[in-house]
Amino acid sequence: MKRASLTVRLQLCLVLLILSFSSSTFSADTPIIAAAASTKFALEEIVKAFHQDSGKNIRVSYASSGNLTRQIQRGAPFELFLSANSRYVELLAQQKKTANTAITYALGHLVLITNRQTKIALDTELKGISQLLQKNSLNRFSIANPAHAPYGIAAQEALKNLKLWEQIRPHLVLGENAAQAAQFSSSGAAQAGLVSYSLALAPALKNSSRFVVIPANLHRPIEQSMVLLNNAGDTAKLFFKYLQGEKAGKILSRYGYTKP
């Protein structure tokens, strides 16, 4: 008895294993591209439109631009890189990881965002936040990690220009990328935050949060740059062109991106 049940179980395991290996997850024709987390909602729409127009699929891996850069340096199989600033694509170009000249396809913007339930006054110079700081009633303020996320770098620059950086530092909670920072502040886990306009306009956030756009002169331009990487195939090249087209441009402007 014991032996029979043992053999049966082993056979079952083997069958399961064979079944699990026989199905391949994706066709080779579907390129993987790397994109800054802040582009998530706009890019999802563009990928959908691209699929409707060309019949081709794209897989996207989202993270902060700095983290993606490090992954590309270490040999990640991405074919196209959409960075939220131009610095990282320049760095990759210097290291001969890129296949063509980088293009700045749009400019991103910062917003001050908070949950709809809070009573925090939103203004373009962060006076409301500054008052909270003076009253000692600011708890947590979220930005993306300035060490590797472009919107975090821009947020840091804006806070420094507004002379708030030193005061607000003890209250900062750092998101791994702009999307996480937005999640922190829109959910109310942090009272407010500086995140990308493109995320604030996402359908999922529109109903739960309030925001105000920060003037672009408070930080260096947040240049949305893209570049093809060394192993780029035809579909990735096609998508690179598609992103510069009219349809993609319309979607980008709906998500708050402006022309460079």
Added chain:
Amino acid sequence: MDWQALTLSIKLSLAALLFLLPIGIIFGRWLAYRQFFGKSLLQTLLTLPLVLPPTVLGYYMLVTFSPTSGLGAWLSSTFDTSLVFNFQGLLLASIIFNLPFAIQPMQRAFAAIPREIRDAAACCGMKPSRVFWKIELPLAWPGVVSAMVLSFAHTLGEFGIVLMVGGNIPGETQTIAISIYDRVQAFDEQSASIMSLSLLLFSILTISFTFWLSMRSEQKYG
């Protein structure tokens, strides 16, 4: 529910089992029955992943296998393959961090078999390989199964090392645990909660099953 991530996670867990089963049996049995020079050192090394932060293991794998380093460069030039940001890399990582989960229950199961039984079998003229298949393995089977169940569940849930070594590539390295993280960042609380609840239930089932198994074997042989 992200079915693609779930399928990938199950595939990864099963593939890891395929390697961990023989590794666990061989090392578990060896450590249970043999005394040899450096045994405690080997045991320390095999238990290390239990306490080592997964990000430490992830960091060393990234450093070792990135195409710019020695071993990674050799792999890519000789076999045109890589062990970071793809399924094979995740598989290797899963095997390494599951070593203690696979080996320890098996080692204990083999050690629990009374010496007299094995001696009696040998006295009756059974060949060592026959003793292994007919006596040892059936007796150690509950330990083997609980080791497999634990490794399976552990692979399903691992996060840090998967994110570091695998990146977050849908259909390639985006496992269910990563997908939950991803969904939360995409403000998709609904999917995140469904997936979290499924994993919670699965974990409860796993633990209940291993407890039931050890209880049953205690009643039987204890």
